[in-house]
Amino acid sequence: MTSHEAPEAEMLPGLRAAVDDARAKAAATRRRKAASWEPAETDPVARVLVDIALAHLDRPFDYAVPVGMADTAVPGARVKVRFAGQDVDGFLVERASQTDHTGHLQPLRRVVSPEPVLAPEIVRLSETLARRYAGARSDVLRLAVPPRHAAAEKAPSAPAPEAAAPAPTRWAEVAHADAFLRRLAAGDPPRAVWSAAPADDWPAMVAEAVATTYATGRGVLVCVPDGRDVARVDAALTALLGDGHHVCLTADGGPAARYRDFLAVARGARRIVVGTRSAAFAPVHDLGLVVLWDDGDDLHAEPRAPYPHTREVLVLRAEQQGTAALFGAIARTAETQQLLTTGWAHELAVPREVLRRRVRVEAVPAEDRSVGTRIPRAAYDAVRRGLDVGPVLVQTPRAGYAASLACDTCRAPARCTVCTGPLAVAGPTVPPHCRWCGHVESAWACPTCGGRGLRAPVRGEARTAEELGRMFPGTTVRSSSGDRVLDRVGPTGDLVVATVGAEPVADDGYAAVVVLDTWLTLARDDLRAAEEALRRWLNAAALVRPGGHVVAVGDPAHPALQALVRWDPAGFARRETDERSQAHLPPAARIATVTGDLGALDDVLHLLDLPDGAEVLGPVAVDAPPPSAPAAPAGAVEHRVLLRVPRAAGQELSQALGDLQRIRSARKLDPVRIQVDPPTL
Template identity: 85%
Template structure:
């Protein structure tokens, strides 16, 4: 049989043609791909910050920009790149025509989004903060840029209407405020520390300062401690500016809304921003004023590495971008006082005669008790008189019913018979329960004296409300704490018992404010115990109406309570700065903590090149960690202290240490520069 007679011989020319066509198409595809991976004609090199928190790799890396990505791989865009054998995300920080890399550059894998979400000033700020806090830029950028939401990215951002003309009527009684606002209106960069007075409508005052800067064509960034404060300032901005001029950056609205509001800021359609600590990184266009309210609140301290503080982030932005600064609060931190003492900022406050007319404050000893209650007679009288005029606020430091128990006979703390944990009573007519293991003690007996009676030396807000309800029969008593936080109360007579930070705002102000258990607030074993106690009391007392009465129950000789009576947070802050300066404590000194296993801390002390005048305190053991491989390990901490003038050198030394440890893959340690609590 010949070849022509073989089965399917007539199909061979068609198959050959199909194969040739397929080969031609494949070759064309390869040519197109090769052409698409050719470097871009203009600025073919992209410097990318990769999302890898390794200190020794914390720098931009150069990648080739393919022609297909030339228009989308813009500075600030999210990209995917090949790094150390895996695909990781990063941000383009710069496009350039040259590179220092001697080999062939890896190309960008793809552009995740062409939206320039990382502004140049925020990229620069990330480097400043990474150096300041001995951290990684990638960790800072996780705080600065929210996760992408593709649907929100597709929506357009409506432009804001022109700013209205605003009259700053709320600042009339504040000394030097007129000059501060006049400079804001002129587009200048004044810097001030503002001590608000009782009965001040501080959200309105912040909104008017923001409107003044906004009216001069500059952007504004306001950072407050929590979502309740964001709502209050947001409402004040709406009242002053109208709708469509500002955005509120919080996590409460969900990822889509947060990213949509963030994009409105990125695109420049909104230039007034109010939010919590993450809003400090908002890329506001033409930023002219940064405001931080209540900078002593621990919510301003970021709990994630590298642990920056909102106040320090905003001050760094003010220096970098030449903006005006307003640090405000009813209390004053030693750090804010240091800004005044150095001449970096000027003071804004009302005169003493205005303060005396606004509030009357007294401290009464806890021993002077009204029979059958834990309320001293003077506090009882203040509540009774206040109820004749409106609502009365009672602040207590603990939530719950009876947060701790002790033997009624010998005062020995009551402990669980199973795990020796502390006992507490969660509510009335409920037996004591262990706060550690949950065991119910139905037949408790004191291990010291055998007594079976229990007393509650520390009483929570629920127990306080119960006692006040019995004392002031027929009066409405409301609680605000934990998950049951009241936002506002009306002008009707009522007693509002609230924990710290959960005090609702009264529509017309409180007729009286009573602060209980001040000894408990002062009992914290912390450097800032007195400072934090005064801040909490002032924030509650400031809710009083003009001419109202404030009563604090505690030791009248304590400096923090004396500062409350005189309403003198400035004097208290000056005293704190002087005492800490003598003891070489912040803000007169710069400090850092290094926490880890003893072996890791030994490596730290061996590798760390400390600046001149540095002190090493410790190591000291911290709380035990769970057993690992049958052995219980303890974390230890080393405290490093240097004079304030050598603070930058300490940060640089700690950054170098992190890079060495990362490169050698040594056991991890946790480094915190200028920790809030010591």
Template identity: 80%
Template structure:
């Protein structure tokens, strides 16, 4: 096996009485192991799929998130596909010469691109403006790095964003220069594209969170778009966030970094405050010419409708020149029902579950047992009328169809998500995250029921709400109009009116710093049975200044929150890692540990 057991190869080894898969990390003539060594059982494949830099990254992330290195490697290396492995990878053509033009109005962007072209490693946090063609701008930054002889890695939240960046890279670079690492093409295509990157045949990669581990040769730039999107948070242990993976790679491999988005997270603002990165944004006068935003109270709605007069006028004027986007937080028709007389929630007569109405000609149905209530009567007052306190996109589309007769109303939500719409003067009703891109931008964007978006019981409720509104508002064309229906005094809606994600992020950082919350502090949660948590608190050697909050009930389990100053974050991760090893050796009841969870 001397010829095939190369560093990075998959092998089978005997461990704890079982034959398990592993990787050759390196080969040496000496060992620090004091016991006896066992021979390899066999080499699964001589293909070096684990690059040295990814092996180092896996160790760093396992320590950072108090997890097992094997869990990180499972995320980093896709399953083997023997047929794809036998095929050769065709080298990419020579990089084309590209002259960036989409960044012209962004302050300091010229210096950032010049440093990329000269092989330096600038780091920036970029606030995209309304009407920006951000996929084109990302593609130009990648092309500048690629022309300098270095690779680039782009991570975006979902497949629709991958398609947009893919199209922009094809337009800027041409065919055969990049690959898209997603699961949509199936295991064979994913592994074939992974091998093209691992073998150095492709040095430009775009994909979702798993692409953050792509072994790009001569990596020179990592790009992360919309780091506030919860799709960047890995749902499998040890739950690494794409932002932290790419920042760790930028540090270890000395690469340039670009964190972009319409909104700005407190974590990105912390990078600016610490001097780790510099800001890229358009001047205020350019921003004011791009978009006009305002907030109107919900109480100003017209009689018999849920849309205020200002929002109605914005839709009517927008339809004179192009499509209009209406964002609503709920899908379906009537997500909840209440008595029209006493406003008591409508309940199922069989199981007392909440009632909802799937469509205009469908009787109310229970969301728990599915029972259809054809002759419902209120248990409090006996009334038989129903009202919908919360209306979904289907009901909203129906109302807008009546308000603007002769206008095409299109819906985008759930399983019917539209990727793009044309320039026709249509009304597009979309749920959050399902907003299609208009060919020439929307003439107006209306944000309904903003109180529902703010109603999340979470630390990041306001931050997430503003991110959703800004992402929808940024789809307007130059000179577009954005109208939000909600409380004009709310800080998040005030930030929308000013279009000031940076100021809102600074305020969030200051408030969280005073409350000892992330990113000013480091936190971890430990979830499990109450007895297991008692063992954890007994065995855990916490760093100085640590706070223990809880345990508190959480559904069928209990949870403890651990909080330390930011400077003690590494000590907390190390203590939790030691705890996991002790618990594993003693075979204690399992607990779930999350370091820096996205939500608390």
């Protein structure tokens, strides 16, 4: 026997002891691991919503809770689980003592964070919205819960200071507002649709309603269209309640600040939330009031699946959580009018005599060219008189200089010689260029009459400011549009030219407001063209000071302009609702669109089990290329099918579309885009 073949009995004693020690440690480690994966003694089953947007997998899955995670795996926490052979994110929505699963439950991989960021009421809301919009709950939860920021979770959320309950003073002239506020103060859940009047300080009025609810110990959620409105409501709440009582949930502060403020709400340290559409999902503790401002603004329509509208989210939250609701705007949509018609809410508005005292509105035809420009004499006089006492606002629907051009001789549209696209001019000394291909037309000639002169039938805010500067020499002309939006202007006699939505607020209100090119706003090819036009005009006209003058340039006989002159958004909304009901259009009907290639749409129509009375319209091409463009390859052009059912069958349509999505997902068919109640048609 050689030396290297010595038996184990002849090994050195120290080496043998080291081997035995290593084996003992390995066995102890295996025992500890096995013990750590033992199910928890209490509620050992975790129901998890996995972050997978597949319709046929859109349900909670059961996992075992290891004893080592029993304290951190709380409902609402983020977890990692094993799913289809890979680690995926998810939310633990419930702990249970039993499971319907007959096999062995996979354990949770780990608890990403024990912070309960998904509240039970948001879980219920996500399920309802997913059914309502034929989408997936994982998509809804991406809208509801912001991405995690670990450093923000480590910092505590300081509690809000004590706050007094100031008495509401700005609602005195609004009919039935006192009853609404009394019920809020008593802890009741009243619901109202509020039409704000010209010269109303609506952020301050919203702040008073918020403070009335907050004084009862309940939370409030306020949703507005954009960051400028958030800033105004933020300032009003700070002036009324002081610092430290509310948070603003917007993307402007960055992911860390947004998640920190979200955690302050989820922990109950803040019970007042102001934000844009994603704030509608904020987990406000003891929610007592939801407020929505200007539901007709298209920024309230979520552009990501499943495309929920802020108004519908807040309506569902008010119903599920039994809260009060205040839906305010200067204009009124057909949907909020439907809430009044069905008795879901009651109306708040100022009497007619108050309106007549606050504003004077007139509509003048555009054909009056007595002052040599597209601005009629009545508008010119309103601007001149207004500049003597304060700032004047001129609203124009287009930005830029000259958004479209036409032949000065025959009025034929000026088209590009390369691609037949529309020509535009960016400034007074710049040659025309094509808006499609960018080709510069330095020597354009009209193919119809041979003329070389160009005119601008549609003039932008820059060209309008240039014209007004020549008409009122010595006056400061300020522009507000695009990325150069003014927030406020002072009380001096400046002339402000702004595009829609970019109108700055005047400190003391505008002395006069002029609305130009109303025909262009009405020319939109859309179901809501007239409703949206009136909303834009009213929002600008409401910026006048008490006793101000508003002039709209357009056809005085048009119903939308007549509603503006009478300041009657409620009557216009009732008329719109009646006409849409006769035409079987929303909100009297429920509509859904399905978009995809023709083969996918054929599968949809074959698999879809529509309710009785449903209509199928289409398919039609979506955004088809112009005739002069090269032929698109087969399948490159999307088509759309429109499905329409009576309003009473809306839930059945959503259920049918949800079933369709699950079938298509399970069979791995070509994707289609489904949108229930699209904001535009």
